[in-house]
Amino acid sequence: MSASRQKLLWIAALIHRVSGLVLAIFLPLHFLVLGLALSQASRLDGFLRWSDMPVVKVAEMGLVILLTVHLLGGLRLLVLENAGWSARQGAWALAAGGVSVIAGFAFLFQVL
Amino acid sequence: MAEEYEVSIWRGDATGSFVDYTVPARASQTVLDIVTWVQRHIDPSLSYRFACRVGMCGSCAMNVNGAPRWTCRTHASKVTSSGKLQIAPLRNLPVIKDLACDMSEFFDKWKKAEARFHPTLTRHDKMEPILPANPARVAASAGIECINCAVCYSACDTVAWNTEYLGPAALNRAWTLVNDVRDGGQKERLQAVSADGGCHACHSHQSCQAYCPNQLNPTASIAGLKKRAMGAYLKGELK
């Protein structure tokens, strides 16, 4: 078995785990900010204006990429575990990465 | 061809270190040849395991430049371009001495996974016809050539990270038995692989499949186990 293929799927697994971890850390913060709409709508507005900064938009793009890559990697696992083995998982993993980056750029072009 | 190899070999137990040796290079030299040369010409106290020397028994498995391999089937020239080699005992197993590690936990997990055959017929019963083309038999045959060399166990990061994890070899064998219609221990086996540290701990890194010298695919076997166990769980068959 070629080492490069093994490395690819191992990296895919690592990306899946790290993306999940970052999203898990992000989620409570996301919920807290949205919760501001409850009684402090003006604070939410202030926060949302802060997100006009380009560096924040890039960070949000990062989150979109992480969410998409975690979703697609997870789908790859669900297929592997329920629909049987495929020798083309390396290709799927690469495609997942590519689509995620495209999704990120689609988001970035919308917000810039 | 290089004149010599600079070889770093692990000496000692868990608290040891790498010791350097210079070994003359020969045509078609395997890593096992190199280890043997060191033991015969430089240091007779070097401990290592081998038996068949021809890639059938799996005894000579070691970590070569970080990758678990059968050293008798690893040409030294193919794993180094700089003339340097690092040889260490297999990862994830306690080191007894130098290149020999303690395989007990590997086999203990084999038993824990119920990766053994539970017979149902006796010599007085008619022999059960098993057709080779039967899908269950095909699935079993795909994983049956495991010789317990522990290369996959050493390659697996989840084994390194999770001491409870039964590991690819034990689970692969369990899968072959799940597909064996003659076996009477299916319930115990599904229980065993559904526990903490069972098949569901696998993250499908697929290092096992990448490194198995017999081209087996424990990740696929484990995926089969996951599906079978989840199905049994959802149907309430596991208690």
Added chain:
Amino acid sequence: MTSLSGVRLYTWQRLSAAVMAPLVVLHLGTILYAVNAGLSAAEILARTQGSVFWGAIYSVFVLAAAIHAAIGLRAILVEWARLRPVSAGWVSAGFALVLLVLGLRAVGAVVLS
């Protein structure tokens, strides 16, 4: 943890993942729509307030995410932070609770008028 914790956690993890797959796609779509259509508090609330649909969808999303993230976190705590399985279980259960409370609060914040 009983002896079936492996398959139990796995099943909840995969089922919550399957539930979330279409919701994530939907969420990505709504993100792209929202950044276009306007992201002030008033504009967001105009789209979500009083909506039983969004309330239901995002409540399910929060519940599934809390379960899924907690089980994933548990594996990371055991394998990378070297916690004992029991301790990791408690920490991740606590995390699930945090996500559930904050998440449903956030859903309520944007849906209830």
